[in-house]
Amino acid sequence: MSASDAYLKAVATRRTHYAITNKSSVPDAKIEAIIKEAVKHSPTSFNIQSSRVVLVIGAENTKLWKLITETVTKGLEGDHKTHVEGRLAGFSAGYGSVLFFEDQKVIDDITVKFPVYTNEFPVWSTNAAGILQHVVWTSLTLEGLGASLQHYGAKPEVAAAIHQAFDLPTTWTSTAIMPFGDPASPPGEKTFTPVEDRVKVFKA
Numbered sequence: 001m002s003a004s005d006a007y008l009k010a011v012a013t014r015r016t017h018y019a020i021t022n023k024s025s026v027p028d029a030k031i032e033a034i035i036k037e038a039v040k041h042s043p044t045s046f047n048i049q050s051s052r053v054v055l056v057i058g059a060e061n062t063k064l065w066k067l068i069t070e071t072v073t074k075g076l077e078g079d080h081k082t083h084v085e086g087r088l089a090g091f092s093a094g095y096g097s098v099l100f101f102e103d104q105k106v107i108d109d110i111t112v113k114f115p116v117y118t119n120e121f122p123v124w125s126t127n128a129a130g131i132l133q134h135v136v137w138t139s140l141t142l143e144g145l146g147a148s149l150q151h152y153g154a155k156p157e158v159a160a161a162i163h164q165a166f167d168l169p170t171t172w173t174s175t176a177i178m179p180f181g182d183p184a185s186p187p188g189e190k191t192f193t194p195v196e197d198r199v200k201v202f203k204a
């Protein structure tokens, strides 16, 4: 086995798990340690360290998904409301959630310092957020937990409710919410387009 094989095997093992339980076979302290290690070592442009994370577990997770459900389903009716409520109930049934943010104050400050990259910093910020999300997602998978990546925090009214409920700085912008728990069932089938069509190699 080469040095990167174990890492790439872990990358391939990470999957979207929608069916999760309100149990965790992984101790809370271990989940917390994984998140701290991921936040510390995931790279950011100019090493600005703009990523922020909130971990909610147990009743705090129930509180999170209750407020998301109330906010998202407001004004919905009939079958559509039932469908959305059903989907949200699946996330609400989990053990915890990892909330990912980027601190806009950090982005604004670096933009003032390097205005030449004004257009790039927001892009690099979302790139950094994605790297961190992947590190956390893969690490939770390796511990046996199931997780998925959700974006309800992109809705301003949901973001406002989350900020208020957890007393978060207003400069923290939600990039994703990752509900997790022990898997209730295996992930669904995944199809792949030929990787040869997606990667070009030139060598002389």
Ligand SMILES: Cc1cc2nc3c(=O)[nH]c(=O)nc-3n(C[C@H](O)[C@H](O)[C@H](O)COP(=O)(O)O)c2cc1C
Pocket (backbone or CB within 6 Å): 014, 015, 016, 017, 130, 148, 149, 150, 151, 187, 190
């Ligand atoms: C950047 C990104 C955004 C995603 N957003 C959502 C989302 O909002 N809701 C959702 O259910 N899944 C979301 N997913 C999960 C993808 O649908 C999933 O990763 C993809 O279908 C591949 O399946 P896999 O995760 O099992 O490998 C997202 C994944 C990525 C990488």
